[in-house]
Amino acid sequence: MHKPIDAAGQIENPSPQAAESFNQHPGFRRMFAPDQLTIGLFLPLKFYKGHMDVLKGQADLVESIDQRNFAAVWVRDVPLFDPGFGDAGQVFDPFVYLSYLAARTKNISLATGSAIFTLRHPIDLAKAAASVDVLSGGRLVLGIASGDRPAEFPAYGIDGGQRDVRFRETLEFFRQLIQDRTGAIQSSLGQMNGLELLPKPATGGIPLIVTGSSRQSLDWIAKNSDGWLTYPEATATEAGPRMLGHKINAWREKIPSGMFKPHITNEWIDLVEDVNHPRTPLRGGYILRTGRAGLIKLLEEWRAVGVNHAALGIHFSSRPPAEVIQELAEEVLPLFPTHVGPKPLFTGW
Numbered sequence: 001m002h003k004p005i006d007a008a009g010q011i012e013n014p015s016p017q018a019a020e021s022f023n024q025h026p027g028f029r030r031m032f033a034p035d036q037l038t039i040g041l042f043l044p045l046k047f048y049k050g051h052m053d054v055l056k057g058q059a060d061l062v063e064s065i066d067q068r069n070f071a072a073v074w075v076r077d078v079p080l081f082d083p084g085f086g087d088a089g090q091v092f093d094p095f096v097y098l099s100y101l102a103a104r105t106k107n108i109s110l111a112t113g114s115a116i117f118t119l120r121h122p123i124d125l126a127k128a129a130a131s132v133d134v135l136s137g138g139r140l141v142l143g144i145a146s147g148d149r150p151a152e153f154p155a156y157g158i159d160g161g162q163r164d165v166r167f168r169e170t171l172e173f174f175r176q177l178i179q180d181r182t183g184a185i186q187s188s189l190g191q192m193n194g195l196e197l198l199p200k201p202a203t204g205g206i207p208l209i210v211t212g213s214s215r216q217s218l219d220w221i222a223k224n225s226d227g228w229l230t231y232p233e234a235t236a237t238e239a240g241p242r243m244l245g246h247k248i249n250a251w252r253e254k255i256p257s258g259m260f261k262p263h264i265t266n267e268w269i270d271l272v273e274d275v276n277h278p279r280t281p282l283r284g285g286y287i288l289r290t291g292r293a294g295l296i297k298l299l300e301e302w303r304a305v306g307v308n309h310a311a312l313g314i315h316f317s318s319r320p321p322a323e324v325i326q327e328l329a330e331e332v333l334p335l336f337p338t339h340v341g342p343k344p345l346f347t348g349w
Helices: 026-031 058-067 094-104 121-136 153-156 160-179 218-224 239-252 291-302 319-336
Strands: 038-042 070-074 107-114 138-146 185-187 191-193 207-210 227-230 263-271 281-282 287-290 311-314
Touching: 026 038, 026 070, 026 107, 026 121, 026 138, 038 107, 038 319, 058 070, 058 094, 058 319, 070 094, 070 311, 094 107, 107 121, 107 207, 121 138, 121 160, 121 227, 153 160, 160 185, 160 218, 185 239, 191 218, 218 239, 227 239, 239 291, 263 291, 263 319, 287 291
Parallel strands: 038 070, 038 311, 070 107, 107 138, 138 207, 207 227, 227 263, 263 287, 263 311
Antiparallel strands: 185 191, 281 287
């Protein structure tokens, strides 16, 4: 029997109720265990405002994030910049950039938040995702979504009104591709027989974390996802985490056989130097300004209601990213340690 906690206070192994299919997946096991919460960081570390210079040196900081033992780094999927929407994400293609980061890091989970499954063909998605997973030694955790930027759908020649159906069909096609060796697939998105996708994922599968509703029912998400990423509700008071807890409980009650599936939430934070600065919502709650004590309290509240991973964005921070990363690593991360699980597999490709 495995000890639940090692000498350093870290989780050695998730509960036996954890999703068995990802028991040996380094990325999944590093991030998720029942009743525990880990911390990841969203990229970019500085927000794009019309020039790429803000991204210089970011990979060096990601190396530091890996060395400091954060659980994950997250990248977003924004194919086309819409000035009206005002958010370019992390600019680079998520799979290309995660491949680059895979070569710059050793252990940290590489997560998408989220790959837009309606805008890409499942063959291209599966080829890119499996490649990143193998190159990183099994560190890819794939957050997926149906898309929420109206201008992207006509640009791709896709009917945005049907994205709920396309999302479901893409997910099914994707899973068949990465798991099936018979090469027999019949779908509205394509038909194939006698063909096989290579490479296969490092450990046989890739966790698919559904984001928000993705226009699906809660029952469907509970049955078909490998985890659920949702907005956090309000974060300035305890009322928001309580509301989030009700949502998580309603979802978990629908998960078949009581299987453990992780819940993830995220917040954009402005972590100020004053340790006791109160949790203060900015931009209508879009950003949370807080001192370290307030952030720790929020993370404790999330953990208490069933959140298993907190993805924090610091690109709106008023302090340099390196300072924020250092404070989080030294003062916050020890309270929410990254799990010890299987080491990444062979990566010497």
